[in-house]
Amino acid sequence: MHPSTVLGPRGLPVRLQIRDVVVDPGLVLAPMEGVTDLAFRRLVRAVGGVGMTWTEFIPGEGLARGDDRWVRMAAFDPDERPVAVQVYGRDPALLAEAARRVQDLGATIVDINMGCPSKKVCAHSGGSALMREPALVAAIVRAVRAAVEVPLTVKMRSGFDAGQRNAPDIAFIAQEEGAEAVTIHWRTRADGYGGERAVDRIAAAVDRLSVPVLGNGDVVDPHSAEAMLRQTGCDGLMIGRGAMRSPWVFRQVGAWLHGLPVPEVTAADRRDALLAYLDGCRSHLADNPRGRGGLDGGRLDRAALGRFKQLCKHFLDDVPGGQEVRTQVLRSGSAAQAEALVVDFFARDEHAA
Numbered sequence: 001m002h003p004s005t006v007l008g009p010r011g012l013p014v015r016l017q018i019r020d021v022v023v024d025p026g027l028v029l030a031p032m033e034g035v036t037d038l039a040f041r042r043l044v045r046a047v048g049g050v051g052m053t054w055t056e057f058i059p060g061e062g063l064a065r066g067d068d069r070w071v072r073m074a075a076f077d078p079d080e081r082p083v084a085v086q087v088y089g090r091d092p093a094l095l096a097e098a099a100r101r102v103q104d105l106g107a108t109i110v111d112i113n114m115g116c117p118s119k120k121v122c123a124h125s126g127g128s129a130l131m132r133e134p135a136l137v138a139a140i141v142r143a144v145r146a147a148v149e150v151p152l153t154v155k156m157r158s159g160f161d162a163g164q165r166n167a168p169d170i171a172f173i174a175q176e177e178g179a180e181a182v183t184i185h186w187r188t189r190a191d192g193y194g195g196e197r198a199v200d201r202i203a204a205a206v207d208r209l210s211v212p213v214l215g216n217g218d219v220v221d222p223h224s225a226e227a228m229l230r231q232t233g234c235d236g237l238m239i240g241r242g243a244m245r246s247p248w249v250f251r252q253v254g255a256w257l258h259g260l261p262v263p264e265v266t267a268a269d270r271r272d273a274l275l276a277y278l279d280g281c282r283s284h285l286a287d288n289p290r291g292r293g294g295l296d297g298g299r300l301d302r303a304a305l306g307r308f309k310q311l312c313k314h315f316l317d318d319v320p321g322g323q324e325v326r327t328q329v330l331r332s333g334s335a336a337q338a339e340a341l342v343v344d345f346f347a348r349d350e351h352a353a
């Protein structure tokens with residue numbers, strides 16, 4: 001564990017530091033493509049308890065060219081701090097240029113993706129394919145390090161596959177070239193989102209590295225948070241799908257780590273958050289369309305509905321009867337219809353707040 005990491009009453013970390021950036025609590029929102037845009041990050045921040053946020057990954061090449069679409073994707077709110085903007089790619093010079101742009105935008109931290117399993121990204125040797133090219137990892141981190149002054153971090157999986165679980169080596173190389181914190185998702189690229197839980201590579205990286213390590217993978221509640229922290233000795237936790245299912249996970253884990261009662265989430269909390277998210281999607285997509293050109297009318301509605309459906313897939317899991325309304329929402333043809341379904345569902349007696 002890093003000497004600057006602060007332990008709470010349970011003897012587990014509650015706060016970490018990446019160079020001079022204080023991450024308090026040491027519970028951060030994972031980068032998730034198609035999910036952690038401004039609207040989702042606003043939802044998570046409004047609920048509270050998150051120590052730092054990450055953007056979705058952004059192609060270094062597009063950002064280096066200054067393409068509007070990708071520059072917009074790197075946008076964050078002025079009070080969203082600390083915030084990391086994540087870039088991916090395989091060309092050190094382009095990633096260095098992308099990192100410069102990220103720094104110019106005012107991001108707290110530049111993060112390099114070395115964990116994405118997608119075929120498209122790996123085909124170009126970005127994402128987790130980099131874990132098979134240690135010399136390229138060194139070259140990328142060195143080039144990006146030389147290009148920016150803000151703290152630099154990397155995120156990776158435990159390895160490419162069961163035969164190459166080399167995260168401690170790759171993380172060490174990244175550290176020696178100037179990375180100031182590392183996040184490790186316990187799965188290998190071959191595990192996809194399955195695999196049998198094994199956090200030993202995170203623990204080995206914690207032993208080997210002198211920079212803070214964030215543990216990642218299936219942290220969804222205080223119980224799974226405790227397991228990750230105790231079994232690896234990591235400095236903090238990154239949470240992805242757990243936040244889609246319940247953005248209150250940060251407050252709940254944080255309260256537990258501080259020895260405080262874990263806050264309950266009511267049906268009204270869930271309804272309000274879902275509806276606020278839909279509104280947030282509409283306004284965010286109207287201001288910051290993902291594609292080129294503006295989104296209006298039908299396209300805006302479809303884009304907002306797409307985002308809303310994606311969140312509902314996870315968000316209604318913990319609500320009694322949630323499966324049924326989720327199916328209906330997934331079949332709905334407009335954002336207004338989906339909204340009405342959610343309002344009706346939560347208005348039923350058994351869900352009344």
Ligand SMILES: Cc1cc2nc3c(=O)[nH]c(=O)nc-3n(C[C@H](O)[C@H](O)[C@H](O)COP(=O)(O)O)c2cc1C
Nearest residue numbers: 030031032033056057113185217218219239240241
């Ligand atoms: C929909 C989705 C999109 C993701 N996109 C990214 C990404 O852009 N960059 C990245 O480093 N990881 C990405 N990930 C991986 C997550 O950041 C995280 O490592 C993984 O989901 C494991 O954590 P969890 O079990 O808390 O979700 C994505 C995961 C999901 C589910």
